[in-house]
Amino acid sequence: MDTSTQEKSLLEGLAREDKVSIETIYREHFKVVQGFILANNGTPDDAADIFQEAMIVLFEKSKQPDFELNCQIRTYLYSVSKRLWLKRLQQMNRFSRHSDDMELAIPVEEDLELHEKKQADFHMMENALNKIGEPCKSLLEAYYILKKPMQQIATDFGYTNADNAKTQKYKCLVRLKKLFFAQYKQVQ
Amino acid sequence: MDDLLLIDAAERYLRGEMSEQEKTYFEEIRKSNPEIDQLVVEHIFFLNEIDRFSQTKSFKHNLSETVNKLVNEGFITKTPLTGKAKLVYLWNRSKRTIAVAASIAGIVSILSASMITVFSNKKEATHIKPLVDKLIEQDNKTRRLENKINQIEQMAGTPAKEEAKPRLEARFRATGFLIDANNHYIVTNAHVVKEVRNQLIVENNKGDQFSAKAVYVNDQNDLAILKVTDKDFKKMPALPYSFRKTGADLGEQIFMLGYPKQEIVYGEGYISARNGFRMDTIFCQLSTSANEGNSGSPVINRNGEVLGIISSMETNAEGVVFASKSSNILKAIEEVNKTLEDDKIRIVTGPGMKGIDRTSQIKKVQDYIFMIKGN
Structure with missing residues (x-):
């Protein structure tokens, strides 16, 4: 080669x-x-x-x-x-x-500027995820990061069915977004 | 459209899970309703952020593993973050241990914070508390009602079922397990006991609560020993598990039982490193998943030997958990016994659980594992 x-x-x-x-x-x-x-x-x-x-x-x-x-x-x-x-x-x-x-x-200035922005975003998301607490953090990670199917998440987390898990995931998501965008707007 | 449905739809749209018809319909809605479109755009942006986050996180993880490897080989030189004389000494004594510790200290922020579930009583959070929390709240409410009913029944002259003890309204929950079934001693983490502001109780898997007090608290090995002082606490048969005197073996399969929720939860894993994130050999590292509330859970091997007690986890890497070694528990017992006149702690192991299948093992062990609660 x-x-x-x-x-x-x-x-x-x-x-x-x-x-x-x-x-x-x-x-x-x-x-x-x-x-x-x-x-x-x-x-x-x-x-x-x-x-x-x-x-x-x-x-x-x-x-x-x-x-x-x-x-x-x-x-x-x-x-x-x-x-x-x-x-x-x-x-x-x-x-x-x-x-x-x-x-x-x-x-490489441009790349580094972009990198700084990405690092900031990374920390914002990390902060937000740390702030929402359990079981929200694990639930959202299971769904959005590990990409597990809802049915399996329901079983893993002890929800009676996938719909319940979905509702809970939605509530967690709303909180995560709120925390994330609050920081995001501050920076902007 | 309901927000939940909308977000669900947006996610299915992005993953390409919609049928042609549904897709057209969805796109039409977006076009005709700018408010909905705005929500969808925002959500797409957010999902991208999450995606990028998880990619970067997993890349960082792989990167640090590679760096660790190269540090171990001596290709990269890296020293622990704090440069004290003791470290130099330790460095010379056991380079490998330090390399592990250093790499961890270097790349990730360590969660030394407790793995106990803290039921926050912040006012603004009440409407969005995690589910566990609500259950507890609901539980407490029900109990308050029960107590009231009992009182009223007594006042009315009808005999109450039994004199009900007032239930503790817990602020946090963790795990602990019996080390002396006869004299009622339980071991848990020091950081758990530190959470207590007023009252400390242990609760069995049937929901019975018993008052307890700490007789030993040591931050260094993160151990605390509790004595159950409640008279109602029944004597139990000898322990089904024994305690390993020496360190755990690398790769040894383990299981653990604890209370990350109001119900006992089983988990499996293996010993991934003989030492924890502190450079001394107090802790060992497990590869398993643990959640808040697992603090104080026993780490047991297939022969029924307790190898350690869950203490903390790393936040930045998935599945890295630290446990205080069982030898620390034995040392702590010795220390406590020196201060005790009678009721000394004696570990008495019964028939044990070698050679029986896992479900039977769990059945044997679970009655010896307790929730530690306090307010």
């Missing part, structure tokens, strides 16, 4: 949340990013954190319907990690000497 086919299949694997692809990407590209972060006032822990976040950015990108990566995975991850790290340094008010001996980084 040539490089570009290989990269393509790795990205497809990533979009499928495939662990082997995740591991391969780590093995091939983590050390480069770690090198950059260590050379710029970072610790190995920082490197692990930053790379993990960059992987999430790449995952989100790979999920986009019109996804196309017009550079190598390495360049992309390096550019994202670099941005993320410089931003964190700024937040910590640390001065740093940028070592730019790596290949030129590509602009």
Whole structure:
């Protein structure tokens, strides 16, 4: 397989949340990013954190319907990690000497903006789900995340029939939406 | 159209479960009624958000598992979040344990919060409380009425059925199980007992309540031992289970019984790690599902040995539950016994339940497992 086919299949694997692809990407590209972060006032822990976040950015990108990566995975991850790290340094008010001996980084601002928005959404949903309490949380997760059929949910949760479970799910859903949109509107 | 029906319709529409005719009809309604259309659009947006949430969540989960693996291999260097001298020592002593702990501490927020159902008494929540809660409320109401009827009957001179004890109106519910059937000692979690503001009771699966008091509470191993002080609490035959002195084996199949609802609930799983999220070896990790109210449930293997007691779960990963090891229970009993003059705790195991099928095992065990309630 040539490089570009290989990269393509790795990205497809990533979009499928495939662990082997995740591991391969780590093995091939983590050390480069770690090198950059260590050379710029970072610790190995920082490197692990930053790379993990960059992987999430790449995952989100790979999920986009019109996804196309017009550079190598390495360049992309390096550019994202670099941005993320410089931003964190700024937040910590640390001065740093940028070592730019790596290949030129590509602009990733747009992707990162999108990523931030998605992270915010993720936390909003997480908050909302944590706030609704049980059995609502499990009930909604069973239906919307695990995609279990209503009949089975009724049995699992001890409702007399699927209709009862559906009514309960609806009540829970209304609460979840209310909590989610309350946060959502605050941000907007 | 009813909102429930509308949402149901929108979901079926999105999943493509509608017939052509139904679809046309639905689209027409949307076109003709902007209010309904708005609701549908909003719901579609929301469903997308949920979908994205679940994708990201499961990706993060896979990602952290991969990272853990690479950390274990030494490919990635990662240290626990707090850098104390003790950690360095522990790190050198048992790298692997720490790696597990570190990875967990690093990637997910750990729910150290209790797994007990708290019946919130917030005013604004009353109209949308979870079902369990309502049942309890209803239960309490019925009991209040029963008490009243009894009083009236007594006043009227007619003999009441029996002098009814006032029932406790519980604020929370968790689980506990007998460790001494003769002297009435029950073990549960420390965080359960910490919930008590006024009164603590244990309730059997028939709904009888008995007052109890805590004789031992230890946050470190999350254990509490209760003494049932109620005179009506009947002596029971020797315990059907014994307690494992050594640690649990990796992969060992386990089951548990507890009260995530007002009725005893059975769950199965296996030991997935010898250590919990704390770096010391107090806890072990299970792969199973547990819910609020499972706190204090016994973790039992197929030979009827108690391996631990459910304590907490991880919120960000599905099915990761932590249990305080059975050896902690034995140590706690020793400690309590030092302070007791008489009524010392003695674990007496009866014929046990080795070699009988699961349903018979459950029948044997369930009478020894109690709801722990308080207000």
